[in-house]
Amino acid sequence: MSVSIPADYVPPVDLLAGRRILITGAGDGLGRAAAIGCAAHGATVILLGRTVKKLEAVYDAIEASGAPQPAIYPMHLAGASWKDYADLAGTVEREIGGLDGLVHCASHFKAFTPMSDIEPKDWVEGLQVNLSAAYALTRNLLPLLKASPDASVVFVSDRHGREVHAFDGIYGITKAAIEQMMRIWAAELGTRSSLRINSFDPGPMRSGVRLRGYPGERAESVPPPERVVPRLLWLLGADSRGVSGCAL
Numbered sequence: 001m002s003v004s005i006p007a008d009y010v011p012p013v014d015l016l017a018g019r020r021i022l023i024t025g026a027g028d029g030l031g032r033a034a035a036i037g038c039a040a041h042g043a044t045v046i047l048l049g050r051t052v053k054k055l056e057a058v059y060d061a062i063e064a065s066g067a068p069q070p071a072i073y074p075m076h077l078a079g080a081s082w083k084d085y086a087d088l089a090g091t092v093e094r095e096i097g098g099l100d101g102l103v104h105c106a107s108h109f110k111a112f113t114p115m116s117d118i119e120p121k122d123w124v125e126g127l128q129v130n131l132s133a134a135y136a137l138t139r140n141l142l143p144l145l146k147a148s149p150d151a152s153v154v155f156v157s158d159r160h161g162r163e164v165h166a167f168d169g170i171y172g173i174t175k176a177a178i179e180q181m182m183r184i185w186a187a188e189l190g191t192r193s194s195l196r197i198n199s200f201d202p203g204p205m206r207s208g209v210r211l212r213g214y215p216g217e218r219a220e221s222v223p224p225p226e227r228v229v230p231r232l233l234w235l236l237g238a239d240s241r242g243v244s245g246c247a248l
C-alpha cells in the first residue's frame with residue numbers, strides 16, 4: 001500500500017477525545033512531545049518511562065494545561081521481565097479500562113559504533129529496549145487494543161532501519177527488525193481488523209538520539225520533536241483508519 005501522511009495535516013482539537021494512549025519513553029524527546037500533543041487533543045495518556053522525575057514533569061505540564069488527567073507507569077525496559085509486561089496490561093485494564101493507542105518511542109542508542117566494537121552490554125540493551133520490549137508490550141496489550149473500536153500502534157522507527165549505513169550497529173539492526181515486526185503483525189491482523197499497526201520515521205529531531213549521534217551539530221539546525229507531532233497524531237486518530245502495515 002502506498003500511503004503518505006498529509007504534510008500539512010492540522011489535527012482537529014478533539015481528534016483523540018476519549019482515547020487512551022500509552023507512550024513509551026514519554027519523559028523526554030519525541031515521547032514527551034507526543035504525550036503532551038495527544039493530551040492536548042483529548043487523549044488520556046499513560047506515560048511510561050524509566051526516569052520518574054521526567055515523567056512527573058510531563059504529568060505536571062499536562063495537568064496544568066487542563067487536558068485529561070494522565071497516568072504514570074515507571075518501567076525500565078532494559079530489565080523488564082515477561083511478568084512485568086503482563087502486570088502492566090492488567091493494570092491498564094483495571095485502572096484505565098482499555099487502550100486505543102500504543103506509541104513506541106523509547107529507544108536505546110549510545111553512539112555510532114563499528115560492528116566489531118559493539119560492547120556486549122550495549123548489544124543486549126539495544127535488543128531489549130528497541131525490540132524485545134516493543135514486542136512484549138504490543139503482545140501483552142494486544143487484547144485491549146483489539147477490543148477498541150479504532151486502535152492504532154505506532155513503532156517509531158528511523159531511516160537507519162530502512163537504509164544501510166556503516167556504524168549504525170545495534171540501533172540500525174533493531175530499527176530494521178521493528179519494521180519487519182510491524183509488517184508481520186499487520187499481515188496477521190489483516191485489513192478487516194479495527195487495529196492498525198504502522199511504523200513512523202520522524203526524521204532528524206533536536207532530541208536525545210540525534211544529540212548523541214551528532215554531538216558537534218548546531219542544535220538550532222535541527223527541528224524540535226514538536227514539529228513532527230501532528231503527523232504522529234494523524235496515525236493515532238480516525239483520519240488514518242484503514243492504513244496498516246505501512247512504513248511512514
Ligand SMILES: NC(=O)c1ccc[n+]([C@@H]2O[C@H](COP(=O)([O-])OP(=O)(O)OC[C@H]3O[C@@H](n4cnc5c(N)ncnc54)[C@H](OP(=O)(O)O)[C@@H]3O)[C@@H](O)[C@H]2O)c1
Pocket residue numbers: 024025026027028029030031048049050051054075076077078079104105106107108129156157158159201202203204205206207208209210211225
Ligand atoms: N532524534 C532523532 O533525530 C531521531 C531520528 C529518527 C528516529 N528517532 C526515534 O525517535 C524516538 C525518540 O527518540 P528521541 O530522539 O526523542 O530520544 P530521547 O530524547 O533520548 O528519548 C528516548 C526515550 O527513551 C527512554 N528510554 C531509553 N532507555 C529506556 C529504558 N531502558 N527503559 C525505559 N525508557 C527508556 C528515555 O528515557 P530517559 O529520558 O529516562 O533516559 C527517553 O525518554 C526513538 O525511537 C528514536 O529512535 C529519533
